[in-house]
């Protein structure tokens with residue numbers, strides 16, 4: 001195809017997309033996956049300072065479930081989703097730094113990623129390097145930036161450190177555990193099934209504990225000769241949080257970063273006095289608050305993928321229309337690694 005013809009085709013596609021509208025997922029009441037509805041809306045036009053991104057892949061994250069169930073309340077009706085990758089197909093007035101045709105991804109900003117296309121402030125966007133496919137970006141951007149800040153900045157894990165990572169076969173879990181192994185950390189990982197354990201062991205993780213059957217506190221003490229671990233990463237919340245504290249070595253840190261089983265209970269600060277422990281409840285958006293942090297966090301991971309240091313497991317793919325099914329599987333603990341929706 002000559003390049004001129006390509007431009008005509010692209011222009012026709014844009015026109016066609018504008019006329020046809022965009023399909024997106026919305027919800028007007030909180031509840032189970034069934035509250036998610038696929039609707040067709042007018043294609044949004046970018047205002048001044050905005051761009052429109054035509055999505056090629058959309059990331060599914062546990063936070064989407066918190067929004068849908070009302071654990072993290074949002075004004076309704078609302079769109080859903082915080083992460084996607086695709087191409088800029090319209091640019092509003094006064095935008096600098098991004099242009100038509102740029103391959104981009106984002107993992108933050110207002111809800112609305114579960115859509116064929118959406119308008120967004122480009123401050124949330126990162127440019128995709130040539131070797132990173134949209135499907136990989138949508139499957140990993142939010143989760144890998146989370147892994148990056150957790151193990152490099154909330155606590156800087158060093159070679160030889162003992163680390164306990166819960167829900168290790170999840171989207172964040174697999175990426176973080178692979179990275180921890182590469183850093184030379186001594187990893188104890190928890191998972192609920194043997195099938196998940198097998199995948200985590202294949203990353204080179206030394207100790208995998210089936211916390212559905214085994215007492216992970218006793219196992220962590222046993223594995224570390226009674227000393228405990230330097231850091232526990234706990235995204236399970238309610239079911240594990242207080243017991244996670246009992247896995248720490250003296251002056252160890254409990255990093256809470258999720259509520260997969262429900263919000264952790266209120267904790268008496270005096271419980272930290274048992275071992276002069278540190279406690280934080282960390283959130284990605286506080287670690288990517290500036291442009292420099294966003295680029296550092298995303299760039300570190302993309303480079304690791306390009307250098308072959310991290311092997312991203314192929315995500316589970318579902319059509320956008322099956323967002324409810326994606327939620328059901330994620331909340332039902334059926335998934336291993338990441339899930340993406342394809343528009």
Ligand SMILES: NC(=O)c1ccc[n+]([C@@H]2O[C@H](COP(=O)([O-])OP(=O)(O)OC[C@H]3O[C@@H](n4cnc5c(N)ncnc54)[C@H](OP(=O)(O)O)[C@@H]3O)[C@@H](O)[C@H]2O)c1
Nearest residue numbers: 062167170171172191192235257258259260261283284333
């Ligand atoms: N604070 C942040 O910055 C940040 C950013 C990203 C993600 N997160 C959190 O990190 C966690 C992982 O996110 P993800 O999207 O990658 O999800 P995920 O890990 O793929 O899925 C959640 C996993 O949690 C485990 N789990 C334990 N109890 C559960 C329960 N009662 N219901 C459902 N799952 C349960 C399951 O693994 P097992 O079956 O092995 O137990 C499940 O596969 C989530 O808690 C999320 O909110 C936090």
